[in-house]
Structures are given as structure tokens and as C-alpha cells.
Amino acid sequence: MDKYKKEMPISYTFGIFPTFELLKHKTTYVQKVMVHEKLTITPDIQNMLDFCKQHDILVEFCTKQIEKIADKENTMVVGVFSKYEATIERGKNHIVLVNPSDMGNLGTIMRTALGFDVKNIAIIAPCVDIFNPKAIRASMGAVFSLNIQIYNSFAEYLTQHGNNHMYPFMLKGTQTLQTLGKPCAPFSLIFGNEGSGLDDSFLSIGTSVVIKHSPAIDSLNLAISVALALYTMR
């Protein structure tokens, strides 16, 4: 077993919390759970081990393996799973991320989306690897409860979900989030890349929205923008 690389057909969850989320929500994709010999059996760990037993999931002691592949010291539990593809649901609220490039942001967005009941996320490639263990860690395992679908272009997304009410978020937006009021549902909240945002072509799509902030900063962080939009619009 090797350190994670994007090309691999499998990925890892590091730590008890994301591993248990994987086990509960994507049981059939789990290959095994690896545990460190120094693992202390807390009630949470016992629950996880019981779950594995009930579902015939292999649990192995492999201290050296864990130390080889983990990205942090003191990782006691690792889940190994096959990557899978998912499809977002038609007619539901979506978040659409165009070319996201930061794994921490992506994970935080997943966790926030799940927290505010938006379970469908479309991602327009090129984009970061949604199964990178860092993204999984930042999502606190939320990735396993969401439907996440990768599209090659925004146009491709539109052909499938063009009936959703589109809200592109951009500095040039024509409405402010502060005054927008309740959005029409089902909605698609669309956000650009961390550095470059959405290009001007999105001004002609649906209702463009700006989140006003002081001129002392250039822009808000992407995950922060998504959270403010979700919180205000749901």
C-alpha cells in the first residue's frame, strides 16, 4: 500500500471520525480498516469495531503501513476504500464549484453544505481531487454523505440542470446577498475559482449576486462565501 496519489483507484480516510463516516455511508466501497497497535479502545472505537464486525469489514493491525501512508503523526485508524462515481439529483438545490483549486476549501465547503442540507455538489473540471485524503479530512467525512459529480464544463452541467434557478456569485454581481431575499428553488449557487472567480460570461446567467464586504480586503475566502450564501438563502 502506497502513499496516496490521484491516479490510484483507492483512497484513505485518516482518523476515527472520517473513517466512521465512510463506514456508515459508503459501506460497500470499504476495502478494509487498518488500526495502529497503539490504538486505545474508547467507546467510539469500540462502536466502529462492532460496526465492522456486523458488516464483515476486515480490520487489520498494520502499524508500519499506517506510518508509511498517513499524512500526520499519531494516526491510529485508516479506512481504505475504492473510489466511486456519484450523480447529483435533478430538481434539488445544488452548489456548483467552477475549477476549485484548494483541498482545504473544498472539504470545508462539503462539511458546510451537509450542515445546511444541500446534498448535491457539481464540480466543473479542472479541479482538485475530491478523494484526496486532505479534502476528506477537511470535510470531516461529509464527502461520504453528499452526491458529488464532476462535469467537464459548465455547459455540460447546464444541459442537465438548466431548469434550476441559477445564482452565480461574483464581485460584479447585480444583486447583493444582503438584499436578495429568499431565492427561487430549486437553486444552483455557482462559485468560481479561488484566485480568478467567475468570468464575465456568468453575468448573463440567472441572477448574479455579490456579497458586499469592506474595501479593505480583495475578496472573501471561497468557503466563507459559500457558507454565507447557503446560510442566507436556504
Add this chain to the structure above:
Amino acid sequence: MDKYKKEMPISYTFGIFPTFELLKHKTTYVQKVMVHEKLTITPDIQNMLDFCKQHDILVEFCTKQIEKIADKENTMVVGVFSKYEATIERGKNHIVLVNPSDMGNLGTIMRTALGFDVKNIAIIAPCVDIFNPKAIRASMGAVFSLNIQIYNSFAEYLTQHGNNHMYPFMLKGTQTLQTLGKPCAPFSLIFGNEGSGLDDSFLSIGTSVVIKHSPAIDSLNLAISVALALYTMR
């Protein structure tokens, strides 16, 4: 010049954007600006170089030094500055972070606070190093426009700013952010550590607040919680 360590009396800004924020807002603490020989002179870079000339700030070509100390490849500009202490203002709105432990979160909180016009941040030790280059980078240089003061305990903060209206954010909060309405100003929005939150003693301080989210997640990310509170309450 060495790779950054917490004990050092100096720190670094990596990249043009945070370096220019340092130059503009903390001019007197700048020791020098280092530039890479492969630097391309864009209009932004030219503005920065002009600023250095006007303020007698040393600009040095030191490619090897930069490659030694930078945390990412392709760093073209590095600011070197003396660390400094600041004092938060009495009678203004504050954010109070109790034992924050993640540099990315801290930086994102700084950037968001500046974006929503809260310029005073109290941090209760133990906490992450506010001058770590990773925190500076995540703040996009906002750290240089804020007053950030470290306190040894929350009690010490209270003795100086006990007249502020206190709003501890915690899962057991008695009010929801959604129904709270406009807070009394000046206010202190208080947030606990990423993992452990605020302990129950904060329930008896001011008005405790919870941000409601779906039970599918354990809690919101710290920087997200701060942003939602700031956005809603300002």
C-alpha cells in the same frame, strides 16, 4: 536567514499580495524585501518597488535565500519584518478566539473580520502563532490591518473589556443566531477551540448563541462559524 520558527524575533510574508499589505500597514516594522531573480516586473510589482524606494526600504535580490525559506515553490517576493505587539481598542466590537489551534482557520478569520469591519481580535493563549507565515498567507495580509492582542486567560480579557456585550458561541447556546436579531454594541463574539469548543462556564457569560445546523454534521468549521456570526450580527 533561516526557515521560520516561532522563537524567531522576525517573520516573513511570502508573495506579492501579503508583502504589499505588510509594507502599507506596518511600514516601520519592515526590515527588507527580498526578490527572486526570475521575478517579472508587473504593474503591481512596480508599485511595490516604488513604495519601497519612497520609504527607504531595502530591496535585495536573494534567490537562494528565498528558495531556502519559502514554504512553496515559485515564491518571487518575500517581506522580512520584526514581530510586534498590538493592543485592541476599548469600546469597539471584538472577536475573541479561545485557544485556536489551526493556522489556516486563524488566517481566514482575520481576512473575514477585516472584510466585515471588525478590527480588534483578542486571542486567549495557548494558541497558534499569529505570525507564522501560513497564518499570514491565509489572512492574505489582513493580519497587518488588525489589532490582535494575546491574553493569558479569558479572565484577563474580561478585566479589560468586561463592559462589552458578550456573546459566546457554543453548541449549548441558549439563543439561535437565526433568531437573535441585532446584538447590543460594542460586542465580543467569543469562539472556542476547533476541537473542544467553549466549556460550560461560558454559559453564564452574556448571551450564549448556537448556530443551528443539520444533525448530519458534528459542528461547523470555526472560521465558518465566525463568518456567519459576523455577517449576521454586524
